[in-house]
Amino acid sequence: MKTQKSDFTIVVVCTVILAAGAVVMASDKLQIDGSTTVGPIADAFTEAFRATHPNIAITVSKTGSGDGAAALVDNRCDIAMMSRFMKESEFKRAVENGVLPVAHVIAMDGVCVVLHPSNPIQEMTTEQVRGIYAGRITNWSQVGGVNRPIVVISRDTSSGTYESFNEMVMNKEKMADHVEYVNSNPQAHARVRSTEGAIGYVGIGFLDRYVKPVKLDGVTPSRSTIARGIFPVSRPLFLFTNGYPKLGSPAHAFVTFHLTEQGQEIIESKGFVPLTEY
Amino acid sequence: MNNGATHPNITLEPDGSAVRFTRPLSLSASQDLRGYLVSHAGRGLLFLITFLSVVAVLLIFAFVVVEAAPFFFGGSFAEAFARVRQFLASNNWYPQREHDPQFGALAIIVGSLYVTACSLALAVPVGVLAAVFLSDIAPFGARQVCKPVIEILAAIPSVAYGVFAVMVVAPWMQRRFGFDTGANALNASLILAVMALPTIISVAEDALSAIGRKTREASYALGATRAETIIKVVIPTAHSGIIAAVILGMMRAIGETMVVWMASGNAARIPSPWWDLSQSIRTMTATIAGELGEVPKGTDHYHVLFAIGVLLLVFTFTLNLCSEYFMAKVKKQAQGG
Numbered sequence: 344m345k346t347q348k349s350d351f352t353i354v355v356v357c358t359v360i361l362a363a364g365a366v367v368m369a370s371d372k373l374q375i376d377g378s379t380t381v382g383p384i385a386d387a388f389t390e391a392f393r394a395t396h397p398n399i400a401i402t403v404s405k406t407g408s409g410d411g412a413a414a415l416v417d418n419r420c421d422i423a424m425m426s427r428f429m430k431e432s433e434f435k436r437a438v439e440n441g442v443l444p445v446a447h448v449i450a451m452d453g454v455c456v457v458l459h460p461s462n463p464i465q466e467m468t469t470e471q472v473r474g475i476y477a478g479r480i481t482n483w484s485q486v487g488g489v490n491r492p493i494v495v496i497s498r499d500t501s502s503g504t505y506e507s508f509n510e511m512v513m514n515k516e517k518m519a520d521h522v523e524y525v526n527s528n529p530q531a532h533a534r535v536r537s538t539e540g541a542i543g544y545v546g547i548g549f550l551d552r553y554v555k556p557v558k559l560d561g562v563t564p565s566r567s568t569i570a571r572g573i574f575p576v577s578r579p580l581f582l583f584t585n586g587y588p589k590l591g592s593p594a595h596a597f598v599t600f601h602l603t604e605q606g607q608e609i610i611e612s613k614g615f616v617p618l619t620e621y
Numbered sequence: 622m623n624n625g626a627t628h629p630n631i632t633l634e635p636d637g638s639a640v641r642f643t644r645p646l647s648l649s650a651s652q653d654l655r656g657y658l659v660s661h662a663g664r665g666l667l668f669l670i671t672f673l674s675v676v677a678v679l680l681i682f683a684f685v686v687v688e689a690a691p692f693f694f695g696g697s698f699a700e701a702f703a704r705v706r707q708f709l710a711s712n713n714w715y716p717q718r719e720h721d722p723q724f725g726a727l728a729i730i731v732g733s734l735y736v737t738a739c740s741l742a743l744a745v746p747v748g749v750l751a752a753v754f755l756s757d758i759a760p761f762g763a764r765q766v767c768k769p770v771i772e773i774l775a776a777i778p779s780v781a782y783g784v785f786a787v788m789v790v791a792p793w794m795q796r797r798f799g800f801d802t803g804a805n806a807l808n809a810s811l812i813l814a815v816m817a818l819p820t821i822i823s824v825a826e827d828a829l830s831a832i833g834r835k836t837r838e839a840s841y842a843l844g845a846t847r848a849e850t851i852i853k854v855v856i857p858t859a860h861s862g863i864i865a866a867v868i869l870g871m872m873r874a875i876g877e878t879m880v881v882w883m884a885s886g887n888a889a890r891i892p893s894p895w896w897d898l899s900q901s902i903r904t905m906t907a908t909i910a911g912e913l914g915e916v917p918k919g920t921d922h923y924h925v926l927f928a929i930g931v932l933l934l935v936f937t938f939t940l941n942l943c944s945e946y947f948m949a950k951v952k953k954q955a956q957g958g
Contacts, residue, residue: 494802501916521890521901538791539795
């Protein structure tokens, strides 16, 4: 009797598992790969989708823009997140594989150079900032400030913010060996806030009264200057799909989510700048 | 069998003198098949579990070495030699550049040794003296309270130490000492010293306690004071254990990642002048932690990070061997050898 009962239990459990599997298979899946910069936006979009589209299973993996592009080229993902446009070589390989990458700009990303509030300097040129990070300028007096050594703070080389800064400000020039590295935006903020001679850079969402953003090449960093693309250190963030997604499909809903009010709020809350201005 | 507390296989004679076994102690399979099987199955299971953890260690070792191999052996001999020479002799750590990346890890290796040495210079005197106090001077009650409290230091997650280093110690150093930057070698060493303390104290205290009452009383009997006994008899006798404690503390310091990643500033260069603790440095562990996350698999940069890992493994492996050697000496001593 006992064995019969346990057999029955096994059958029930198996049926339930199969049924659950069938339900999962029936729902839509979205695989999203790519940039660590865009990742937080995609994560928050996914969270919002869970409420409105409960039958779509979305997986977000943040491995870097290059990996995202490679995954799209190999058809391993539906949407690639990228903090830069696709390289020519990636595009070429995609087309050879029968994949036609279509770019969707979902937000703007701006990197602001920040100083300690006590620093009298208000404005710098991109050239000067590059000089400081490359080690050609080591004292604030060389750029019109007080006589104090500059403490140069950078994000770690694996972060998206570093990549933006390295490309847009440094033009990929080597950073000097006395540059200090911190591993998050809040930590960069904390170090600049507590160090008088410090210079650092953070995303626009991390600006507050405890650190002082400098005008770069005469442009004040703000949501508006970044959204319009006139701030020298700003760039668009992309989602790439294979062809334009079928209207009404989950992928279509995802790549147009930034147009909704909720999507814009999410982008702003993650420290990026929505494309639309009200 | 009226005495329920004893083993069912053993009966005590009423006068308590002789012991009579009701079953033979060692059973052959034919005498007790179930007992035989259970005992062998249990032994097999335990062996398998132990074997798994040993295999895990070997696999990790093999994985790190295999991933680092292309860096050490890839290409022709001359190429490999030039690469390894740059790795060990150059300060230029620019692994991310698309054209002409440079993998000079000397500053990073020196940085690791530098903070380890500094943290030991801070932690060893404090740790050994605290161990002496706990084993020889503290009253029983104080010792019962102090030891667990010190051991709590080891239970605090390293990221909590890191936050403390960045938010509290760094600004304090800038205000108090006028350092340009608070994230520096001194900050990292200080926090590492605190983290190494519980290891050093508890191992050194065990070694000192193992010296036993006889040795101390012999010293008192010769007219030595308590101070003389501690300094001239107890500490020299326990030196193997104290060395083992220092080495274990050293392993803790050299392998620690999160704290140095947050507190040391991560500037890849050797401080100049060399004694200037107010400068930022970078360690091997922080380099791996900071860069491995994003590096594309199979690139030179990826392999060189594993090469650093191999170096780190060699360091800790050597230290581990040394500590095993000294711990074995302590055990021998405790057995009266």
